[in-house]
Amino acid sequence: MSRAETSRRGSRPGRAGIRDVAAAAGVSITTVSDALNGKGRLPDATRRHVREVADRLGYRPSAAARTLRTGKSGLIGLTVTTYGDEPFTFTEFAYFAEMARAATSAALARGYALVILPATSRHDVWSNVALDGTVVIDPSDQDPVVSELVRQGLPVVSDGRPAGSLPVTAWVDNDHEAAVLGILDHLADAGARRIGLLTGTTTDTYTHLSTTAYLRWCERVGQDPVYEAYPAHDPCAGAVAADRLLARPDRPDAVYGLFDPNGTDLLAAARRYGLRVPDDLLLVCCSESTVYANTEPPITTLSLKPRRIGTAVVQLLIDAIEGVESDHPVEQVIPTELIVRTSSQRRSPRTTVSPPRSPGQA
Amino acid sequence: MSRAETSRRGSRPGRAGIRDVAAAAGVSITTVSDALNGKGRLPDATRRHVREVADRLGYRPSAAARTLRTGKSGLIGLTVTTYGDEPFTFTEFAYFAEMARAATSAALARGYALVILPATSRHDVWSNVALDGTVVIDPSDQDPVVSELVRQGLPVVSDGRPAGSLPVTAWVDNDHEAAVLGILDHLADAGARRIGLLTGTTTDTYTHLSTTAYLRWCERVGQDPVYEAYPAHDPCAGAVAADRLLARPDRPDAVYGLFDPNGTDLLAAARRYGLRVPDDLLLVCCSESTVYANTEPPITTLSLKPRRIGTAVVQLLIDAIEGVESDHPVEQVIPTELIVRTSSQRRSPRTTVSPPRSPGQA
């Protein structure tokens, strides 16, 4: 024992180990471990005493040793898709930030921390961190990262319905088709005759499902599709695409934009063409940003509820990690929320749909 | 050895350990370790063979064991301040997202991953993860997290000049005072007579330095300060404060807003009071968001260059971790960038400052 003491002193003068605490408290290593972890059956006096000594010595258990022994690291990977060199795209900023924030909080509340891992990370980096499980955002079909993780026996929960036969443990997503159909109906109700779509060229599930839903809706109501697609990760391309859409001979009288910056892009394009919103052009875009509450005019947005998604994803993952029989279903659909503002209300609000009021009221 | 083999088989059927690789390749454990890590002096044939076998078995070295042995985890903490329950504030979304993105990329390029750790994390969470060092965003004076980390001998680099005598290893910041003075001069040059400030009630360094710089500038040019402060973490309070500022009897004819959403808030308030921008009111705000390029009118913004900051912070931290004699100084000041748009140009651009052109040109 004294040998251990000595060798430890030599190795790391700054940090105290469990051995040092045991020696200082006059008990065994096991007793220290049990006292600090609330395990075993020890008299409260011993427990208190050990805790006191540990505090005095500034003892912090080595995370590495604990992880090695228990097989649990308390770390959850947050894998974000990458376009080009940078992790997560510009268009997803607000969504991603909100989602990550909620996920961080939820994980923290259950004693876990999040590790950011871009999908294009070098193998050696993310196989070099001990994860208990991983959250994957919008995994592509046959995502090599996911299959590798699953092969290692780690639970994987995805934000976004997994494409193809990706073997994720669970997933959470919005009902994107229903959301698009709801918006199109909303615009049609507001008087839109020809609804256009600003969409992306990428092949992710969100873009694909939304575009398909649009095309099917068009077919159902007998409208020719009017849409422009652009690479969503390029912040400049959006403005150009918005311009193209409004410059078409079959110019739409309402537009839904799938990505966050589309609102301002479309608004700017409309101004260039002298179109008044909402009189000449109805506008809706998918965004989590609150700037659209204060634009001129305020723009109707679709919120994907990233906070609920982030929370749900983490809960599912931790349930899987801890082997909790999921009281949650393994496939969760989070409802979207349409925040109706001026840009999508041609008729002055409530005038025609509400019951008549007394003339005195504004 | 056969006993070890057996016990391993029983323990974790899915994952192969270094023992299994050694057995399968018919060499010793050391040889496997050396072959995979490029150490020692081994014949290339052996090296290749070992690698091949390791690949075939899907061997991944245990991160926990390696961390325990080497004392390095390859993990960097990213500590974010919290307001209320949620990590990082709404007003810092774009800044934080950009900064975190750059930091993630920079860390990755050097083989490190980032762990998100809200400052209010329970002790047991962030002492439960093995960190090699930590990035702290805007640490408050006497931040307990920082002192604890430093006490453990871990390098800490802060984004934002540390308040008080916080013992950080290094820091990176903008020259906020110079930035504010530059903006005020810019507005004065554009014809502003009375410049107002939209600031925060929080005590962080950014808010403090900026406000002080404003007050000093006012004193120097002999203008009465006109400012409103609000709790920056409350997204609704900003709109109210903007309104208050423009409702004052000594209404300013130019305003600088310290926080991201102030641009739209001020624009909306200006419209309510029938003020034209930039004719009746000049506007600048500090923001990383590109929406201000497409507002009506486009708004001049100050960029704090979060990507450069995120990169610099991580480089400094990893230099410290790896004991590299910093070729970078330990205190870095990143220049800000004023992106001048219509909202701060009262006189039509270039007309009066450029040499006269021939009448035919637009």
Added chain:
DNA sequence: CGTGGGTGTCGTGGGCCCATCATAGGAATG
């Protein structure tokens, strides 16, 4: 009244997780 067995409470020893590294050892060659 004395002692052996039963029952509990507290606490300890040593092995284990897995990879790394220093050093000792062995084989081949000059």
Added chain:
DNA sequence: CATTCCTATGATGGGCCCACGACACCCACG
């Protein structure tokens, strides 16, 4: 026999946990 090379052995890092051991106490039986 000496010198290169390469490989094997064993210690190490630090905390957790299984399986016991030590000790006290109580009851019953001789």
